Amino acid sequence: MSGTSAGGAEITYRDAVREALREVLQQDPRTFLMGEDVGRYGGCYAVSKGLLDEFGPERIRDTPLSEAGFVGAGIGAALGGMRPIVEVMTVNFSMLCLDQILNTAATIRHMSGGQFSVPLVIRMATGAGRQLAAQHSHSLENWYAHIPGIRVVAPATVTDARFMLRTALLDPDPVLIFEHVMLYNMTGSLDPAADPVDIDRAAVRRPGRDVTLITYGGSLWKTLVAATELAGQGIEAEVIDLRSLRPLDDATITASVRRTRRAVIVDEGWRSGSLAAEISARIVEQCFWSLDAPVGRVCSAEVPIPYPKHLEDAALPQTPAIVAAARSVVGR
Amino acid sequence: MSETSDPKVHLTRSHVRALYQEMLRIRRFEEKCAELYTQEKIRGFLHLYIGEEAIAVGVMQALQPLDAVVATYREHGHALARGIEMGRVMAEMLGRQDGCSRGHGGSMHIFDAATRFYGGNAIVGGGLPLAVGLALADRMQGRPQVTVCFFGEGAVAEGEFHESMNLAALWQLPVLFVCENNLYAMGTALAISESETDIHRKAESYRMPAAAVDGMDVVAVETAARRAVEAIRGGAGPVFLECRTYRFRAHSMFDAQLYRSKDEIEAWKAKCPIEHLRAWALQAGSLHAEDLTAVEADVLAELDAAVAFAEASPWEPVERLLADVMTPEAPS
Ligand SMILES: Cc1ncc(C[n+]2csc(CCOP(=O)(O)OP(=O)(O)O)c2C)c(N)n1
Numbered sequence: 001m002s003g004t005s006a007g008g009a010e011i012t013y014r015d016a017v018r019e020a021l022r023e024v025l026q027q028d029p030r031t032f033l034m035g036e037d038v039g040r041y042g043g044c045y046a047v048s049k050g051l052l053d054e055f056g057p058e059r060i061r062d063t064p065l066s067e068a069g070f071v072g073a074g075i076g077a078a079l080g081g082m083r084p085i086v087e088v089m090t091v092n093f094s095m096l097c098l099d100q101i102l103n104t105a106a107t108i109r110h111m112s113g114g115q116f117s118v119p120l121v122i123r124m125a126t127g128a129g130r131q132l133a134a135q136h137s138h139s140l141e142n143w144y145a146h147i148p149g150i151r152v153v154a155p156a157t158v159t160d161a162r163f164m165l166r167t168a169l170l171d172p173d174p175v176l177i178f179e180h181v182m183l184y185n186m187t188g189s190l191d192p193a194a195d196p197v198d199i200d201r202a203a204v205r206r207p208g209r210d211v212t213l214i215t216y217g218g219s220l221w222k223t224l225v226a227a228t229e230l231a232g233q234g235i236e237a238e239v240i241d242l243r244s245l246r247p248l249d250d251a252t253i254t255a256s257v258r259r260t261r262r263a264v265i266v267d268e269g270w271r272s273g274s275l276a277a278e279i280s281a282r283i284v285e286q287c288f289w290s291l292d293a294p295v296g297r298v299c300s301a302e303v304p305i306p307y308p309k310h311l312e313d314a315a316l317p318q319t320p321a322i323v324a325a326a327r328s329v330v331g332r
Numbered sequence: 333m334s335e336t337s338d339p340k341v342h343l344t345r346s347h348v349r350a351l352y353q354e355m356l357r358i359r360r361f362e363e364k365c366a367e368l369y370t371q372e373k374i375r376g377f378l379h380l381y382i383g384e385e386a387i388a389v390g391v392m393q394a395l396q397p398l399d400a401v402v403a404t405y406r407e408h409g410h411a412l413a414r415g416i417e418m419g420r421v422m423a424e425m426l427g428r429q430d431g432c433s434r435g436h437g438g439s440m441h442i443f444d445a446a447t448r449f450y451g452g453n454a455i456v457g458g459g460l461p462l463a464v465g466l467a468l469a470d471r472m473q474g475r476p477q478v479t480v481c482f483f484g485e486g487a488v489a490e491g492e493f494h495e496s497m498n499l500a501a502l503w504q505l506p507v508l509f510v511c512e513n514n515l516y517a518m519g520t521a522l523a524i525s526e527s528e529t530d531i532h533r534k535a536e537s538y539r540m541p542a543a544a545v546d547g548m549d550v551v552a553v554e555t556a557a558r559r560a561v562e563a564i565r566g567g568a569g570p571v572f573l574e575c576r577t578y579r580f581r582a583h584s585m586f587d588a589q590l591y592r593s594k595d596e597i598e599a600w601k602a603k604c605p606i607e608h609l610r611a612w613a614l615q616a617g618s619l620h621a622e623d624l625t626a627v628e629a630d631v632l633a634e635l636d637a638a639v640a641f642a643e644a645s646p647w648e649p650v651e652r653l654l655a656d657v658m659t660p661e662a663p664s
Binding site for chain 1: 400431432433434435436437441443444445450451452453455458460461462463464465466467468469470472473479491492495496498499502655656657658659
């Protein structure tokens, strides 16, 4: 898997996130990283390896296994003038701090009549592909994208992994960053010209005229492979990387779909109530008269993600299914 | 009244009068709220603090202006004792624009940036992690401030309580935890919900200094709070006070009180903190009958003005429905 085609230094996604953390920790003394095993262990995905030696235990703060406690403490610290980055090992464990994210972080600004903002960044790993079975493999970012009062972003490229964090920290409101587990080992070329990046616009990763494929995070790379295959069959697919899951960039989506007149959404969440369902509804609301075919969706099967490789693969969106869905809406 | 061995609680005439007046302000405010509720001017949930006034009033005596307060949905008394104007608190009860949260929160969500009053949290246990984080921010920025966190004994069964106890003690943070043990969480008596009913012992198990205090005695509460806040400010880490009290009224306005006897309620009413202070002060000669009359008149005048202010306050225009969900972009 390769992150981007443009020239620039090669870097892994993991190193890009680490460089992003190092940079913000160096630049802003109010910033600190807190979470389970971020310090001595080096991060459960080795993202923060080495940062403890550089910044010390106050700013690379190992926490007990207390997701609600330390996410809530991050909210309080943000209210108290700090710029915390809280790492929750994976989105699966974030159910234990959902209360703090939903009922405190997302509501305080509104409930207080605009008196308090929460400038907090929460990073989580998400997604399947490592045979970690049904309690470590789910893609629940869609649930967070449902909540007013927070932003949700999903960097899919090394460039976004490298630069989205700083933009997120400048935001006065809570920002959740979802890092797909299959991306950490991916190498890509960093585009320094992209710095600084926005965190609210989608990006067209491949232009095309026949069909719009809309996706984000780990599924971007499967979708780009599908687009290459489709090109070999004479179908030029445009690939949109959402980047921001809340707010959704309606303008980029609708401009593309009005042109291609066809859309397929690729989303690792379960189909029922998925982000794909939301985007599909928006396309129907805003582009109905431009559509030449019903909107297609490629999502995870409605099953807890299984352990054996063949079943895990079968449960997730894969390139052949994306190709088939695109061909079906194009009618070829 | 308890012995005031601590030299810092000077029971001067003016201080006794102030304690009496503060408690009476809360009592009369709450009685008025009950009346406004039956008139359907206050809607939703309404949780009265009648019977528990000595705790908020006693603890607030120990605070400096820059200290922070985190409270629950039963927080009108805390807001008043902390110094938020009665008119703004009442306007919040009525959901009006001049309410301290612009009416967005109502009775359960009082916030005030000027007094560092961080709610107003209606998730049982939800405020504790926030207090830990506020204290962490103070500690990391070298500010000599204390965060006081109020919660009911029902909260101690929640995971967020235990996570917060551990974090605060582990990191030696400047938090004063004040458990308002009124013996019932809605209709669930302490004895049928906890294996250990001496709540302060739970804090001790986290190696936190902890004590049980007579929550019906404002001087006892003030004494304990001053001692605790002084120790915390001196760097001793968190302290825990279990204040034993009773709510004289129903849990909220929807409660037939099937779970407790009239005799029990009457027995506790005989310990009314306001009556208790009044009797002591008259006997000790700290207050005279004409002082009591004057205080009552002051409080009623303030309350009338607060109600008039609240009722005259406009409604938030519907155009502002979404205005405080996200922080508006700073003008560039
Ligand atoms: C997490 C959560 N569970 C349940 C409730 C419903 N509830 C509201 S108040 C309450 C009782 C809380 O009792 P306690 O903490 O002792 O405080 P008190 O009301 O006695 O002041 C319950 C169960 C809630 N608001 N939040």
